[in-house]
Amino acid sequence: MVQSKPNVTASSAGSQAFSAAEAQQIIQFNHLAKYRTSEWYVGHGEIQASNSDRSFEVSASYTLRAEVKLINGVFNPDNLTLAEVYSRRGRCVAIVDQTVDKLYGAELRGYFEYHEIPLQLEVCRAWESDKTPDTVHNLLRFLGKDGCDVARNEPVLVVGGGVLSDVAGLACALQHRRTPYIMVGTTVVAAIDAGPSPRTCTNGSQFKNSIGAYHPPVLTLVDRNFFRTLETGHVRNGMAEIIKMAVTDDPILFDLMEQHGVRLLETHFATLEDDAALAEIADEVIYRALFSYMKHEGTNMFETYQDRPHAYGHTWSPRFEPAAKLMHGHAVSIGMAFGSTLALEMGWLSVAERDRIVNLCAALGLSVYHPILEDTNLMLEGQKNMRRKRGEGGLWAPLPTGIGSCNYAQDVSLNTLESAVKTHQQHCLTLANAGHGTEMYLSDLGLE
Numbered sequence: 542m543v544q545s546k547p548n549v550t551a552s553s554a555g556s557q558a559f560s561a562a563e564a565q566q567i568i569q570f571n572h573l574a575k576y577r578t579s580e581w582y583v584g585h586g587e588i589q590a591s592n593s594d595r596s597f598e599v600s601a602s603y604t605l606r607a608e609v610k611l612i613n614g615v616f617n618p619d620n621l622t623l624a625e626v627y628s629r630r631g632r633c634v635a636i637v638d639q640t641v642d643k644l645y646g647a648e649l650r651g652y653f654e655y656h657e658i659p660l661q662l663e664v665c666r667a668w669e670s671d672k673t674p675d676t677v678h679n680l681l682r683f684l685g686k687d688g689c690d691v692a693r694n695e696p697v698l699v700v701g702g703g704v705l706s707d708v709a710g711l712a713c714a715l716q717h718r719r720t721p722y723i724m725v726g727t728t729v730v731a732a733i734d735a736g737p738s739p740r741t742c743t744n745g746s747q748f749k750n751s752i753g754a755y756h757p758p759v760l761t762l763v764d765r766n767f768f769r770t771l772e773t774g775h776v777r778n779g780m781a782e783i784i785k786m787a788v789t790d791d792p793i794l795f796d797l798m799e800q801h802g803v804r805l806l807e808t809h810f811a812t813l814e815d816d817a818a819l820a821e822i823a824d825e826v827i828y829r830a831l832f833s834y835m836k837h838e839g840t841n842m843f844e845t846y847q848d849r850p851h852a853y854g855h856t857w858s859p860r861f862e863p864a865a866k867l868m869h870g871h872a873v874s875i876g877m878a879f880g881s882t883l884a885l886e887m888g889w890l891s892v893a894e895r896d897r898i899v900n901l902c903a904a905l906g907l908s909v910y911h912p913i914l915e916d917t918n919l920m921l922e923g924q925k926n927m928r929r930k931r932g933e934g935g936l937w938a939p940l941p942t943g944i945g946s947c948n949y950a951q952d953v954s955l956n957t958l959e960s961a962v963k964t965h966q967q968h969c970l971t972l973a974n975a976g977h978g979t980e981m982y983l984s985d986l987g988l989e
């Protein structure tokens with residue numbers, strides 16, 4: 542028999558699982574703040590005991606607090622954002638992308654030295670080919686007892702691109718089952734998409750990002766000054782994720798990308814030239830992309846719903862991206878361009894709108910076609926995998942219904958798929974380079 546205690550609320554009530562006659566007691570504990578593990582996470586729950594004295598129904602939820610901030614000069618000693626977090630903890634445990642360490646390591650170390658905060662730093666090579674369970678294990682060794690023995694409420698600082706945010710985020714999710722982290726995204730993709738994302742992961746043997754956990758950073762800092770040193774190909778790559786949000790959610794962002802996308806690419810978001818007007822546009826583009834993304838992601842952090850515009854371009858691409866060894870942004874843009882022709886075939890989009898989407902991608906050098914789309918078995922396999930991933934209720938492929946809006950296709954039949962591929966192929970043959978983009982293939986495959 543369950544006894545009432547001073548910090549326990551108990552009452553009699555019915556529930557969904559138990560009929561009114563069966564339900565005996567609802568038990569809730571009023572846990573005291575002094576016992577809390579972390580300032581970012583809090584769990585709630587109640588149990589109901591049945592009259593049979595043989596079963597309980599548990600209902601539990603967990604709330605997290607996370608912040609995303611645009612910032613200027615994250616490692617400038619005058620910027621106190623990181624110092625305020627880490628000085629009260631007496632140290633900073635950090636994981637930094639190898640390339641970023643070469644470029645910004647001195648600044649990062651100087652920042653913590655200036656604020657007299659000891660730094661325990663792990664440099665991690667984070668190529669797409671390193672996105673494996675082995676890399677996660679190595680990071681766990683660093684975080685764990687044989688490394689710096691990070692505390693369960695101690696936010697790990699992660700500095701790098703989308704690959705590092707995925708693998709280091711997963712290592713944090715696994716360490717103590719949930720260790721917080723702060724993400725400083727140093728690529729366009731990490732700044733506006735992978736960085737604040739709750740989806741931490743590694744690649745599976747055939748399917749991208751298939752092993753992981755929902756574990757968003759508690760703080761994401763977006764500082765476009767890092768884009769100055771990016772290879773232009775990686776700036777272009779990130780623009781695909783911006784176009785994704787523009788097409789599905791924000792027509793003004795789409796107009797801005799049509800008008801200024803090429804200049805933003807050439808100037809790495811106004812970091813290579815002193816152009817105040819362009820810098821303002823760069824900030825607006827980044828903020829709008831982040832706002833659209835967080836509007837849908839922040840309200841559905843655990844993917845318990847599949848109406849996710851940010852999955853546009855990501856329905857078939859997780860299967861064909863590794864098979865064709867494409868850069869992520871190019872795989873997404875091929876997925877988006879194909880999706881726009883599919884939406885046209887389904888009567889969701891006009892020819893003019895389809896052309897605007899394809900032309901914007903192509904103008905930025907993003908690929909809009911690859912012959913791998915003609916591999917029907919692979920496309921169907923990708924569709925089957927995605928359907929399972931999305932819960933079997935439907936394929937729920939986001940497809941545009943105009944510029945700035947989308948709907949979700951529950952199913953795409955073999956006939957529709959084949960016909961859309963053919964129409965898309967014919968359309969892309971009329972484009973420069975048959976729709977192939979600039980630097981579309983991964984360059985980090987030749988491992989040392």
Ligand SMILES: NC(=O)c1ccc[n+]([C@@H]2O[C@H](COP(=O)([O-])OP(=O)(O)OC[C@H]3O[C@@H](n4cnc5c(N)ncnc54)[C@H](O)[C@@H]3O)[C@@H](O)[C@H]2O)c1
Nearest residue numbers: 640702703704727728730731734735738740767770771869
């Ligand atoms: N979790 C998610 O929701 C999500 C969303 C989008 C993408 N992703 C993943 O993100 C990955 C792609 O991320 P990415 O495009 O950031 O690639 P990336 O992390 O591979 O970074 C690209 C390259 O740039 C280097 N780099 C990073 N910052 C730099 C800087 N400031 N200056 C110079 N070089 C720098 C990196 O070392 C790397 O060589 C893919 O694996 C994709 O699956 C995840």
